[in-house]
Amino acid sequence: MKKIVQVNSKKELGTFIDFPHDLYKDDPNYVPELFIAQRDLLTKHPFHKHNELQCFLAYDGDKVTGRIAAILNNAHNEHNKRNDGFWGFFDCINDQETANMLFDTATKWLKDKGVDQKSIGPVNFSTNEACGLLIKGFDSPPMLMMTYNYPYYANFIEKYGFEKQMDLIAWHWDGDGYDDKSIRLLGALQERLKRNNIVIRKVDLKNFKSEVEKVREVYNSAWDQNSGFVPFTDAEFDWLAKDLKLILDENFVYVAEQNNKIVGFGLALPNYNEIFKKIKRGRLLPTGIFKLLLGKKNIQSIRIYALGVIDGYRKMGIEACLYGSIIKEYRERGLKHAEAGWTLENNVLINEAIKAIKGDPYKTYRLYEKDI
The missing domain is CATH 3.40.630.30 (Gcn5-related N-acetyltransferase (GNAT))
Structure with a gap:
């Protein structure tokens, strides 16, 4: 029954x-x-x-x-x-x-x-x-913090009466698949930004709490116009930051700063799903913890988790510098795969920028809605 x-x-x-x-x-x-x-x-x-x-x-x-x-x-x-x-x-x-x-x-x-x-x-x-x-891209495992079904x-879902609300796109690069243009232009773009007192730098883990407070303001501002966006409360963002601190690599976290004010940031995460895939039923004990600790140095892929710039600072080249800094590190390490995701299907500005650096829209996720 x-x-x-x-x-x-x-x-x-x-x-x-x-x-x-x-x-x-x-x-x-x-x-x-x-x-x-x-x-x-x-x-x-x-x-x-x-x-x-x-x-x-x-x-x-x-x-x-x-x-x-x-x-x-x-x-x-x-x-x-x-x-x-x-x-x-x-x-x-x-x-x-x-x-x-x-x-x-x-x-x-x-x-x-x-x-x-x-x-x-x-x-x-x-x-x-x-x-x-x-709904598209079932031929490979999900990256960290992405869904699978x-x-x-x-x-x-559709037979029940739900209809498409919005598609979310995940973008992929293999090994050296990134366009070198992003790296070649990085120095020139950074010099141009410096004339406006804007610098691109790595996140300061020694002052992590202060950095988190500044980045939270950028996140809630930069994503505010996205469909269905919900601002993080301070407690929610602190929870996320605490979790991410355990796995982030400072060489993949960059901020754009003007006169001590963070106006943009880019964050890529090592794809710990490569390890989680081997941890039976998600249990860290008795052996999963060792797989986690020993396996992290062998991770071969990253996920660009978030990249945003607040209004008033867009189209200045900050986005390209953030991407370029992450790409440079990715290439120098000789990693095999990268994902940027997700982006809204109607975010033309960012989607065109990703296409310009040879991003492949390899997975699609869908949000559904239905009148109650």
Whole structure:
């Protein structure tokens, strides 16, 4: 008998987190999330102070067949003057009825919370976290902090009545695939910026707290006009910064600064998914921690996680300098793969800039919406 169960206990939460490991056990491109990170995201993240989330599990008899989280993101609704609801953490066996039951349950929960406009997903809280359904690019594993799913998910979602809201594009380069023009022009562009007292420098990890405060202001300003954007609270950005500090490489983090004011930044992360892929069921103990510690020096790819410049400083060459600085380091290390992602499909300025340095739009993720 098929049924939906609300996740209330620690044991049920563990089942919720672990379900994808069994669902994708035969998929060579699946990368397990770290259990401790998912548990903390779902229970301790500052998001929960001002918003609400409820997880659900689908069963067929005693067997788990799917999962979903219904999400009330008050910050999104306040910032965008909306009354929308969200769903995320969706995974399901290849069965439309089960998918429908999960969407029905999430929709009812959102309605009971007073949501009366759109249901949007998949997002794992907001577009500040992992989001989007993979619809193109199933032939390689996801990069760090990107989603992954079976191709049949799109059919389930569309048959239920969801329609495309926006596509998100991930861009790829192989080894030396970057256009050298970005590196060749780097010195000249930096000299031009210096005439306006703008310098490009690496992030200062010794003053990390101060750097984070400045970068947070840039992030919330630079991305403010993006569709569905939700500003980070101080606590949320500090949470993200604390997590990223554990894995970032200062040689891949650059800021643009004018008179001690940060006006732009670019951040690329080592692709730790190369290691996570080898950590069984996302457990660091007893052996996963050693794979993590010993494997990081062998990582061969990066993901350009974020790159933005505040209004008033765009089209001055800052973006090209940030990209160029990251590319230079990438090339000098002889790394094999790089991804920039994601970008909104309608962000013509940044997409054309990426095309100009030979970026290949190799993966597409889709956000869906449906009237409630």
